[in-house]
Amino acid sequence: xxxITKSDKIAVLNxxxxxxxxxxxxxxxxxxxxxxxxxxxxxxxxxxxxDANFNEHLELMKKKYTEExxxxxxxxxxxxxxxKMEDEDLFSQFxxxxxxxxxxxxKKRQYEDYVSHLKTTKQHIKDAEIVFNKVKRSNLDxxxxxxxxxxxxVNGINVHVGHLGTGRWRHPLGGIHRNRHAKDIIEDYKNGxxxxxxxxxxxxxxxxxx
Numbered sequence: 001x002x003x004i005t006k007s008d009k010i011a012v013l014n015x016x017x018x019x020x021x022x023x024x025x026x027x028x029x030x031x032x033x034x035x036x037x038x039x040x041x042x043x044x045x046x047x048x049x050x051d052a053n054f055n056e057h058l059e060l061m062k063k064k065y066t067e068e069x070x071x072x073x074x075x076x077x078x079x080x081x082x083x084k085m086e087d088e089d090l091f092s093q094f095x096x097x098x099x100x101x102x103x104x105x106x107k108k109r110q111y112e113d114y115v116s117h118l119k120t121t122k123q124h125i126k127d128a129e130i131v132f133n134k135v136k137r138s139n140l141d142x143x144x145x146x147x148x149x150x151x152x153x154v155n156g157i158n159v160h161v162g163h164l165g166t167g168r169w170r171h172p173l174g175g176i177h178r179n180r181h182a183k184d185i186i187e188d189y190k191n192g193x194x195x196x197x198x199x200x201x202x203x204x205x206x207x208x209x210x
Contacts, residue, residue, distance in 0.1 A: 008058060009040045015061040016047045090178060094186070101189050105182035112181050124150070135159060 010032045017027050032040065044050070049057050094102070128150030132143045141154045152159040176182050188194050 004054065004058075006037055006040070009037065009044060009054075012049060012054065012057050012061055013040060013044055013047070015064070016044075016049055016057060087178065094176065094182075097186065097189070101185065101194065102176075104194070105176055105179065105185050108181045108185060109176060109179050128152070131159075 013032070014028055017029075021027060029035075029043065044054070094105075128143065132141075132150070132152050135141075135152065135154050137155055141152070144151045144153070149160060185194065
């Protein structure tokens with residue numbers, strides 16, 4: 001028989017105190033990892049768990065968590081498939097747009113990314129200056145910039161202030177057709193707010209001299 005660990009007892013304890021508890025009102029004991037095993041045993045006894053039925057509760061807990069995981073996995077699969085269908089529909093709609101609208105969407109995205117980058121850089125400079133003023137000891141201390149990151153030199157020691165907060169979330173399916181700014185442009189185009197000029201080349205018939 002496998003040895004019952006302290007982690008097993010804590011897991012079973014958290015399981016039994018939440019039996020028949022409504023979703024969203026889960027309960028738990030704090031600092032159980034620091035508690036003595038004897039104290040955990042007393043709490044288990046309080047909730048009707050002892051050496052004789054511990055393994056039964058352990059198996060019920062594992063079964064419950066396995067069933068919940070399977071339900072979550074199935075729900076995640078449904079959500080992903082729905083998102084995938086939505087993505088294919090958006091992609092199809094985007095491909096049917098005039099090239100001028102597609103270019104406008106891409107330029108708008110580039111502009112918004114650029115503005116976001118400027119805001120982040122400005123905040124980084126502000127944060128670096130705050131750090132520098134806190135650690136500065138004399139007029140010999142300096143702050144330089146290298147590859148967009150602040151390098152503080154204090155008492156001959158280099159202190160690097162990382163450029164934080166530059167990461168951008170991307171939808172796992174990606175694509176310009178999911179960009180919120182592109183969606184606004186496409187919606188305006190559909191509502192007739194963005195005119196599209198279509199150039200038509202007309203070949204002139206040349207008369208031949210006989």
